[in-house]
Amino acid sequence: MLIATLTISVLPLCIGLGLLIESIPLLQKYHFWRLISHTAWSPMEGKFGMLSFIAGTLWVTGLSMCMAVPVSLLAAIYITQYAKPWLMGIIHPIMDILAGIPSVVYGVGGVLIIVPWISEKLAPAMGYSSSGYCILAGGIILAVMSIPYILHLQIEIFRTVPVELKEVSLSLGASYWETIKYVLLKQTRKGIIASIGLGISKSLGETIAVLMVVGNVPQIPANVFQGAYPLPALLANNYGEMMSIPLYLAALMFAGLLLFLIICLCNSISTWIIYNMHQV
Amino acid sequence: MKRTNWLMLLLITTSILQSGCQHNHTHHIRITGAFALYPLTVKWAEEYKKAHPNVEFDISAGGAGKGLTDVLAGADDLGMFSRELTPEEAKKGIWKIAVAKDAVLPTINARNPLFKLIQKRGLTKTDFQRIFLSGKSLAWDSILDISSSIPIHVYIRSDASGAAETWAKYLGVKQENLKGVGIYGDPGLADAVIKDIYGVGFNNAIYIYDLQTGKKREGIEVIPIDINNNGKIDAEELFYDDFNQVLQAISDGRYPSPPARPLYFISKGKPQDPDLIAFLKWVLTYGQSFVKSAGYVPLPEETIQSSLQTFNQP
Numbered sequence: 001m002l003i004a005t006l007t008i009s010v011l012p013l014c015i016g017l018g019l020l021i022e023s024i025p026l027l028q029k030y031h032f033w034r035l036i037s038h039t040a041w042s043p044m045e046g047k048f049g050m051l052s053f054i055a056g057t058l059w060v061t062g063l064s065m066c067m068a069v070p071v072s073l074l075a076a077i078y079i080t081q082y083a084k085p086w087l088m089g090i091i092h093p094i095m096d097i098l099a100g101i102p103s104v105v106y107g108v109g110g111v112l113i114i115v116p117w118i119s120e121k122l123a124p125a126m127g128y129s130s131s132g133y134c135i136l137a138g139g140i141i142l143a144v145m146s147i148p149y150i151l152h153l154q155i156e157i158f159r160t161v162p163v164e165l166k167e168v169s170l171s172l173g174a175s176y177w178e179t180i181k182y183v184l185l186k187q188t189r190k191g192i193i194a195s196i197g198l199g200i201s202k203s204l205g206e207t208i209a210v211l212m213v214v215g216n217v218p219q220i221p222a223n224v225f226q227g228a229y230p231l232p233a234l235l236a237n238n239y240g241e242m243m244s245i246p247l248y249l250a251a252l253m254f255a256g257l258l259l260f261l262i263i264c265l266c267n268s269i270s271t272w273i274i275y276n277m278h279q280v
Numbered sequence: 281m282k283r284t285n286w287l288m289l290l291l292i293t294t295s296i297l298q299s300g301c302q303h304n305h306t307h308h309i310r311i312t313g314a315f316a317l318y319p320l321t322v323k324w325a326e327e328y329k330k331a332h333p334n335v336e337f338d339i340s341a342g343g344a345g346k347g348l349t350d351v352l353a354g355a356d357d358l359g360m361f362s363r364e365l366t367p368e369e370a371k372k373g374i375w376k377i378a379v380a381k382d383a384v385l386p387t388i389n390a391r392n393p394l395f396k397l398i399q400k401r402g403l404t405k406t407d408f409q410r411i412f413l414s415g416k417s418l419a420w421d422s423i424l425d426i427s428s429s430i431p432i433h434v435y436i437r438s439d440a441s442g443a444a445e446t447w448a449k450y451l452g453v454k455q456e457n458l459k460g461v462g463i464y465g466d467p468g469l470a471d472a473v474i475k476d477i478y479g480v481g482f483n484n485a486i487y488i489y490d491l492q493t494g495k496k497r498e499g500i501e502v503i504p505i506d507i508n509n510n511g512k513i514d515a516e517e518l519f520y521d522d523f524n525q526v527l528q529a530i531s532d533g534r535y536p537s538p539p540a541r542p543l544y545f546i547s548k549g550k551p552q553d554p555d556l557i558a559f560l561k562w563v564l565t566y567g568q569s570f571v572k573s574a575g576y577v578p579l580p581e582e583t584i585q586s587s588l589q590t591f592n593q594p
Contacts, residue, residue: 041456042456042457043456044454044456111468111471115475116475119475119476129417129431129433129478131433131435131461131472131476131478131479132476133461133463133472211438211464212464215461215462216438216461216462216463217459217460217461217462219415227461227462229462233438237438237439237440237462237464238345238440239349245368246368
């Protein structure tokens with residue numbers, strides 16, 4: 001049992017190290033900061049600027065969280081506090097199905113439904129011209145994909161709040177909504193942060209569904225109707241072409257390393273927030 | 281309990297019987313790579329199997345880059361390849377034979393309000409360079425010197441593809457310099473242009489035309505190339521109506537090369553396996569009779585002869 005636990009603990013370290021070792025040829029030639037602060041991406045000419053890919057990753061993930069978190073939170077509150085018990089019985093299988101649909105199916109759905117909708121209806125209504133392959137489409141798909149995970153965790157967390165707490169609050173004359181706001185949400189702050197962290201991790205790494213709708217354009221998007229190129233898509237699209245260009249493989253491994261670092265950073269931030277709540 | 285025992289016995293017997301049946305040896309040939317060559321390879325495999333039932337084929341399309349990677353990794357016997365090898369790639373000991381010809385054509389959505397005008401005028405290489413290399417959001421007024429705010433949505437390939445590399449070569453650059461929305465695969469790129477009224481892209485000819493009718497697929501049109509740069513499409517530049525005309529133009533060189541190009545089978549080093557060599561020789565001889573009907577241009581006779589010669593060289 002100890003060995004199993006140790007193996008699991010060492011795994012992330014090994015992956016990070018492996019990626020670092022593989023990307024050393026690139027890091028020897030260019031400075032780390034130069035790589036992540038430039039946008040010029042042209043491997044044939046030896047330009048490996050990663051900034052547009054980092055920006056694309058953050059944009060798509062950020063957008064998806066802006067959509068998924070409020071929806072999940074409101075739904076979780078409704079299901080656990082207001083709804084009849086039978087609704088829970090319906091919601092659970094629905095979430096399992098949503099979580100179980102392969103991401104490539106989400107991608108195809110996005111191409112068939114969301115992309116045309118954005119290019120024909122939404123973008124013109126907002127006064128933009130867009131092909132529909134853009135970060136908004138990626139964000140919407142990621143939001144749909146990460147909602148089941150976030151919602152599941154939040155429902156479980158809300159169910160752990162003792163009924164007595166709510167009863168006390170209500171008996172002091174607080175309204176039901178005030179009780180939810182000041183008792184339930186305050187009690188479960190940590191869990192909510194953790195669920196958002198889980199959603200972010202899920203979104204950051206999602207590859208195929210996003211690359212099908214995000215446009216794969218290496219640029220820093222100026223608005224949500226422009227295409228972008230997230231790090232996982234860069235890896236997935238180009239892993240087949242690396243043998244003919246020097247340093248290409250190292251650059252792709254470096255992209256993997258960046259993704260790894262971003263995920264570590266997000267986890268650290270959410271852990272830090274939760275830790276600080278303890279201090280209060 | 282008794283029933284489980286019976287079941288076990290049944291399973292064991294069937295497995296023993298099955299292993300005994302594998303006397304007639306089947307041979308698998310695994311092929312991946314360029315979308316451009318995929319339909320023709322499938323056709324060849326079908327025909328070849330009629331005469332050689334003991335050969336099985338696993339064929340899948342994933343772009344020329346994937347074909348090359350799989351061949352180098354030993355995951356494949358043959359790669360379908362639709363561009364020239366770079367010097368670095370050639371150093372890896374890649375062996376190739378040309379098997380047919382086709383072309384990459386620039387495409388546009390059929391409902392584009394300016395299509396009639398574009399069809400009359402055609403676009404020059406310089407116009408295409410402006411469209412595919414600028415990376416800015418363009419409108420047609422910057423290409424056709426008319427006042428028009430109709431935007432151009434440029435679509436390119438996101439995967440490592442021979443079509444994109446060949447199209448880039450025509451424009452004098454590499455695939456990574458093409459700027460536009462990247463879509464995976466040949467069929468995907470055609471669909472993106474069909475779906476977007478302002479869409480402009482490029483495709484292998486076989487994914488634009490319907491083989492049965494020889495007409496273009498519903499919703500997609502070809503942008504005629506103004507080869508002599510005289511600002512209009514002349515009679516000898518007009519051959520896009522029917523698939524056979526296009527193939528004829530590729531064959532007699534009226535359509536420039538690139539974007540017309542030979543298609544190759546590649547392998548890691550010269551093939552040694554007799555079954556594989558037999559199949560490749562069949563492709564270069566009897567197999568050539570299916571090239572036209574599958575929607576490709578047959579190779580000139582001397583090219584085929586020199587390809588056949590490579591088998592006899594040490």
